[in-house]
Amino acid sequence: MTADVTAPPTRSPQHTELVLGPLDRVRVSVAPAPMASLLSLVVDALGGPRQGIAPDWIKSIRRGLPGDAARAVIPMFDRTGALLPACLTPLGIDGAPVSEQLARVADLSPDDLQQGVELMSPSDPPPPWRNALRHPQKWLNLYAALLSAAWRAYAPIWQQSTALRNRETERIGAAVVTNGLDVLFAGLSNRVQYQHETLYLSDRHPYRVELEDRPIVLVPLVSGSAASVFNLDEPERAWLGYPVPGLGRLGAGPPQATTDSLTLLIGPIRAAILRALDRPNSMGGLADHLAAGPSTATYHCSQLAAAGLVLRQRVGREVRIQRTPRGDALVDLLS
Structure with missing residues (x-):
């Protein structure tokens, strides 16, 4: 077809x-x-x-x-x-x-x-x-x-x-x-x-x-x-x-109305993750910040990584997350 x-x-x-x-x-x-x-x-x-x-x-x-x-x-x-x-x-x-x-x-x-x-x-x-x-x-x-x-x-x-x-x-x-x-x-x-x-x-x-x-x-x-x-x-x-x-x-x-351009573009959970990464954080720390399970935080961080907005790095037994320059620019532009 x-x-x-x-x-x-x-x-x-x-x-x-x-x-x-x-x-x-x-x-x-x-x-x-x-x-x-x-x-x-x-x-x-x-x-x-x-x-x-x-x-x-x-x-x-x-x-x-x-x-x-x-x-x-x-x-x-x-x-x-x-x-x-x-x-x-x-x-x-x-x-x-x-x-x-x-x-x-x-x-x-x-x-x-x-x-x-x-x-x-x-x-x-x-x-x-x-x-x-x-x-x-x-x-x-x-x-x-x-x-x-x-x-x-x-x-x-x-x-x-x-x-x-x-x-x-x-x-x-x-x-x-x-x-x-x-x-x-x-x-x-x-x-x-x-x-x-x-x-x-x-x-x-x-x-x-x-x-x-x-x-x-x-x-x-x-x-x-x-x-x-x-x-x-x-x-x-x-x-x-x-x-x-x-x-x-x-x-x-x-759907709930929003005037926040970042939330409109990438959704409320991913917007909250990006904004929380003013400094690097662990996956567990992000899950606590979101009041969500580790699998939820991992999924959304994976999507943000695919978009080039965050980097993930394993440090010992912990996965650390930080914003990329592209992520910094997007938060600054849309906040």
Whole structure:
């Protein structure tokens, strides 16, 4: 499919590389794309790669799907990947309304489907698609019905996420205006790494591509904690979908407002850690300062280290943490 939806790695991860180049030349925007989130959820619900989606969401989607439509689409998924051609994945990065994107799918012809499958698999259609292409119009009708039913079940969840998505747009804006894109990229998700002007995206079929003069579009996904969808090959842009921060708190009320730019950019716990490191401290000392467990302090320090904001050094039986010059500059700039 056009968007790469793969299973989280279970052993040593492989990574597709997106070479960004100097960050002061990178153009970044954010796109609210409900269909990208919906497709991530449908993939998981029908047996595709796990996306870390809440069980009650999965049950809600499955209850709303027509049985015959689900049976027609399930063979296209397994736990390692999703076999859908680009014409069937209207991810809505262009901002088109969901109703319009669903209408595009409903208007596809058998020839459109045939061409899409050929582009996806030029040599020979995978076995599930051989069966679908025997009755292409029937299969298309079932697929369109499945997406429409899934959206009816998912639309209330998407609406509930408005405050989270608005908060993420503010966070991305803060990163842009404070030259904090490196910090933003380093903390997008546990399936994304940033080092040396390059994004490393967890992928079972890795490759390497340069951003060049294209913008990068960030797509906060309201689906699961392990959701990862991206397309780096479009000529006009590259885009990357990742879990919107705070997804686990959805439904517990709007996110707490803050005027603190550092907290907005890296979150309250990591902001507290950076501010506490006016002088080096031990991991245990930081845990006490945060009133949190050692594993929590270790996790967040690891993320800060990946962003180049702190250094960790073992001294005897103790791990000492200190801010880097980049960490000092960020605290000074955003405090």
